[in-house]
Structure formats: C-alpha cells, structure tokens
Amino acid sequence: MARVPCDLRFLLIPAAFMFIYIQMRLFQTQSQYADRLSSALESENHCTSQLRSLIDQVSIKQSRILALEDLNNRQDQQLVQLKDIIHTFERKGIAKLTEGGQQVPLAAVVIMACSRADYLERTVQTVLKYQSPVASKYPLFISQDGSNQAVKTKSLSYNQLTYMQHLDFEPVITERPGELIAYYKIARHYKWALDQLFYKHKFSRVIILEDDMEIAPDFFDYFEAAASLMDRDETIMAASSWNDNGQKQFVHDPYALYRSDFFPGLGWMLKRSTWDELSPKWPKAYWDDWLRLKENHKGRQFIRPEVCRTYNFGEHGSSLGQFFSQYLEPIKLNDVKVDWNAMDLGYLTEGNYTKYFSGLVRQAQPIQGSDLVLKAQNIKGDVRIRYKDQAEFERIAGEFGIFEEWKDGVPRTAYKGIVVFRIQTTRRVFLVGSDSVTQLGIRKS
Numbered sequence: 001m002a003r004v005p006c007d008l009r010f011l012l013i014p015a016a017f018m019f020i021y022i023q024m025r026l027f028q029t030q031s032q033y034a035d036r037l038s039s040a041l042e043s044e045n046h047c048t049s050q051l052r053s054l055i056d057q058v059s060i061k062q063s064r065i066l067a068l069e070d071l072n073n074r075q076d077q078q079l080v081q082l083k084d085i086i087h088t089f090e091r092k093g094i095a096k097l098t099e100g101g102q103q104v105p106l107a108a109v110v111i112m113a114c115s116r117a118d119y120l121e122r123t124v125q126t127v128l129k130y131q132s133p134v135a136s137k138y139p140l141f142i143s144q145d146g147s148n149q150a151v152k153t154k155s156l157s158y159n160q161l162t163y164m165q166h167l168d169f170e171p172v173i174t175e176r177p178g179e180l181i182a183y184y185k186i187a188r189h190y191k192w193a194l195d196q197l198f199y200k201h202k203f204s205r206v207i208i209l210e211d212d213m214e215i216a217p218d219f220f221d222y223f224e225a226a227a228s229l230m231d232r233d234e235t236i237m238a239a240s241s242w243n244d245n246g247q248k249q250f251v252h253d254p255y256a257l258y259r260s261d262f263f264p265g266l267g268w269m270l271k272r273s274t275w276d277e278l279s280p281k282w283p284k285a286y287w288d289d290w291l292r293l294k295e296n297h298k299g300r301q302f303i304r305p306e307v308c309r310t311y312n313f314g315e316h317g318s319s320l321g322q323f324f325s326q327y328l329e330p331i332k333l334n335d336v337k338v339d340w341n342a343m344d345l346g347y348l349t350e351g352n353y354t355k356y357f358s359g360l361v362r363q364a365q366p367i368q369g370s371d372l373v374l375k376a377q378n379i380k381g382d383v384r385i386r387y388k389d390q391a392e393f394e395r396i397a398g399e400f401g402i403f404e405e406w407k408d409g410v411p412r413t414a415y416k417g418i419v420v421f422r423i424q425t426t427r428r429v430f431l432v433g434s435d436s437v438t439q440l441g442i443r444k445s
Contacts, residue, residue, distance in 0.1 A: 212314025241309035
C-alpha cells in the first residue's frame, strides 16, 4: 500500500504540466483578443475622426451653397429691377414719339451696339444730324447687347432716342471648333431687337444700322421712297443703303438704283411681314450670310444704290477689320441731296426692271480675251464681259479690283448673275454670266 502515494505523485506531475500549458494558451488567446480589441478601438477612433472631418466639410459646403443661393437670389432681384428700369425708359421713349398726336412712324431706326462707346457716339451724331427734322417719321432706338457701362451711359445721355438693352446669360455653344462666339451673340441680339420693335412696339418697318456707320444727307428720303416701292412689289425682300462695290473708283451716279439677288446689309430696311417669316427660323450665327441663301430669300431681291448712303468706319470689330482697307475705307458716301419724292422709281418693280436692265446690258459693247481692263478703258461707252464660271469671274473681278466673293452661287451685288460697276467715272462694266444672257434675252457675244 505504501507505493500508491508514489504513483499519485507521478500522475500529478503531468496534470500540473497540462494545467500550466492550458493557462499559457488562455493567456496567449487573451493577449490576442486584447490586441484585436485595441486595434478595433483604434480603427473606430480613426473612423470617428474621419466622420467628424467629413461632417465639418459638409457643413462648410452647405454654408457656401446657402451663400451662393443668397447671392443668386440677390442677382435675380437686381435683374428684375434692371428690367423694370429698362421698361420704364422704353415707355418714356415711346411716349415721346406719340405726344401731340404725331403721325404714324414710317419706320423705326435702330442702332445695334455692344461695347464701342466712341464708335456709337460718332454714329448717333451723324444720324441725329439728318433724323431730327423727320424724327416723327423715324423714331430712333439704340439696342445694346450686354452691359458695357460706357455704352449704356452714352446711350442714356441722348433725350432724342429710346434705349433698349439685351441681357443674355445663356452660354454660347459654337457648332464648329474655333468659331468666334461674337457671331452667335450678334445673331441673338438681332433677333431680340427686331422682335421687340416689330412685336412689342408694333412698327411696320425697321431700318437697321450698326454702331460704326455714318449716313448720307438723303438717307431718310431714300428709305421713304424705298418703303413705297416695297409696298408695291412683294418681290423686294429688303432695301439697303449699301453697295459692296461702292468704292470711289467704281461709282458715279447718285440717282442710280439697282435690284440685286445678293443681300447687301450694312444699313437696310425690312417690313414686319418679312420678319414674320424670318423670326421663327432665325439662325444661331452668321445671320447675314444666312439671308443670302436662296432657300431663305426664295427668289426675292434687294434694292441697292450705286452710291452708298452709309459709310462703315468700323475698322475694329467682330470681323477683325477684314477687308477694311481694301473694300470699306475707300467707299464713297453720297453727298448729293437727292429729292427722292420727285423720282419715278417704277423701273425698279419686277415687271419693268428686267426689261430696263437688259436694255442697258444689250447696249454695252462686248469685249473678251486678255487685257480686259485696258480694252475697257479704251472704249468710249459701256462694255460687257462674259464669264463662264465662278473661277473665271474671280479672275476678271480681281483684274478690275472689285469683290470676287460669291455666296450660294451669287456674286456680290449681282442681278441674275450680272455685276455692274463704273470705270473712269461714267462708263459701266457689266460682268455677264453664261446663264444671264438667256434670262435677259440678250444675244450671246
């Protein structure tokens, strides 16, 4: 029996080792859990810190948004106030036009302006010089595109006219890379201004000028005669005071008027009925070239003078002075006071003009070959020169120094493909297209 305790001792030794091992494993597991818990707490603290930072950023953003909304609301209020001021000025201007039972205006005259206050002043001075005696017939407006303060201040300094302001905050998206945004903004401005004058102010005709133009002494008499002609002949789409080939060396007769298939622009008049057609489809840009498309003028023509009734002095503008020194600066501005009321312009109506113009062309002596300028100068009377296509026209036009440009198959100033200009003061040169002789019934030469 004495050996039993010894055996028990031997059994207790492994049990003790097992107990110690278990305790060590428990301690190791607890340490791992403690490390994990510490890591989790650290991550939680980091997340909490990031969340607080994010909340702070959101709070700052919300404060900025509220500030921007407040600024936007203030700007909206200022815009409403500004529009109210503009409408007040317009009402005052229109009230002046109708005081004392004055006659119904023949046409509104609008000067399209933007940011050239010095140019605008020069234009207004020349217009007022000749408009003041006939102010009741031709109420004067300035339409400003944008908010240039110098232009606005200058415009509001004149009591003789009504000021309109076009504020357009819609961004411009050009259709082709590299295009000037200015041409898009100009088209928007023109549509807005003409809508205002025709539909809000109810004018039956509008004469459009730009802020870089001087006018001739008989400018308003000319347009009065043109208005009567347009009322009689629906095939006349508009009347212009401009001749693209109106340089001093190419003009002579201040009484001469022509029909043209090419829209001249630069001081022109149209009727409300025509605007009713154009306004809904007005282009996004390049409105003048758009009017020169056959699909838009639809066979109708334009009246133009031989000697210009406007002079464009705008060397600096949206067109960046294009062609200024060669084509615009040498323009002859008419200085003869023509009595247009005494003139019979019946020859310009559709039924008469083809016969009248073909007679002029038929009487001209045909020339051909080389040295056309020299040959034309050595003939005493008018001459006509045939061209077979655009390339040949451009070559001949380049020799004489007139505009070579075409739009939609029509040379500048042309009537049925025929371009007319003067050389050596009185003699006419007719550049005649291959189809023109057939249209006018002229024997081919």
